[in-house]
Amino acid sequence: ETGVTQTPRHLVMGMTNKKSLKCEQHLGHNAMYWYKQSAKKPLELMFVYNFKEQTENNSVPSRFSPECPNSSHLFLHLHTLQPEDSALYLCASSPHAQGINEQFFGPGTRLTVL
Amino acid sequence: SQKIEQNSEALNIQEGKTATLTCNYTNYSPAYLQWYRQDPGRGPVFLLLIRENEKEKRKERLKVTFDTTLKQSLFHITASQPADSATYLCALDSNAGNMLTFGGGTRLMVKP
Numbered sequence: 001e002t003g004v005t006q007t008p009r010h011l012v013m014g015m016t017n018k019k020s021l022k023c024e025q026h027l028g029h030n031a032m033y034w035y036k037q038s039a040k041k042p043l044e045l046m047f048v049y050n051f052k053e054q055t056e057n058n059s060v061p062s063r064f065s066p067e068c069p070n071s072s073h074l075f076l077h078l079h080t081l082q083p084e085d086s087a088l089y090l091c092a093s094s095p096h097a098q099g100i101n102e103q104f105f106g107p108g109t110r111l112t113v114l
Numbered sequence: 115s116q117k118i119e120q121n122s123e124a125l126n127i128q129e130g131k132t133a134t135l136t137c138n139y140t141n142y143s144p145a146y147l148q149w150y151r152q153d154p155g156r157g158p159v160f161l162l163l164i165r166e167n168e169k170e171k172r173k174e175r176l177k178v179t180f181d182t183t184l185k186q187s188l189f190h191i192t193a194s195q196p197a198d199s200a201t202y203l204c205a206l207d208s209n210a211g212n213m214l215t216f217g218g219g220t221r222l223m224v225k226p
Contacts, residue, residue, distance in 0.1 A: 105157030
């Protein structure tokens with residue numbers, strides 16, 4: 001609907017598992033973002049990529065590892081997560097990472113860490 | 115410290131009335147402010163953007179005001195409908211670098 005897709009939509013994993021979240025945008029945008037949305041907390045910006053280069057890491061623990069192979073795809077690799085990492089992970093894109101422009105969000109991946 | 119505050123309590127109004135949501139911020143000098151709508155289980159959807167030098171912006175039944183002296187934005191939905199029921203988020207960017215900081219959102223319930 002928004003031109004940003006995320007898979008999987010739901011994920012349950014144990015603390016010792018390794019999994020990856022995928023995001024793809026079909027809008028021709030150059031900037032992509034990962035956000036975390038926990039219950040009763042505001043959206044938190046995690047990472048920003050502009051033209052495939054990471055321009056922002058918002059003090060995110062190393063158990064979250066982003067990858068951006070091209071401007072259309074963004075991954076979030078997960079390993080040895082904690083139960084408090086359970087949240088809705090949202091991907092977004094925008095025409096540029098500089099200047100004033102709206103962001104287009106995907107539907108999110110609901111992650112549960114057991 | 116920087117803070118963005120939206121009323122965390124749900125706003126309940128009757129269909130046809132005007133809904134007014136508030137976004138207050140402290141220790142920010144935002145270059146612009148955006149409003150998004152989020153439905154349960156979905157990502158936020160952009161609604162309106164207002165720049166620091168603009169006082170008011172309109173789009174159909176939506177109106178946003180921006181008062182940099184009061185450090186406040188108001189979001190109005192006129193002639194509200196049950197379909198307007200959702201959570202509304204405000205977001206600020208201080209540097210025009212598209213690094214958005216979001217408020218916690220206000221849930222709006224429009225009753226028929």
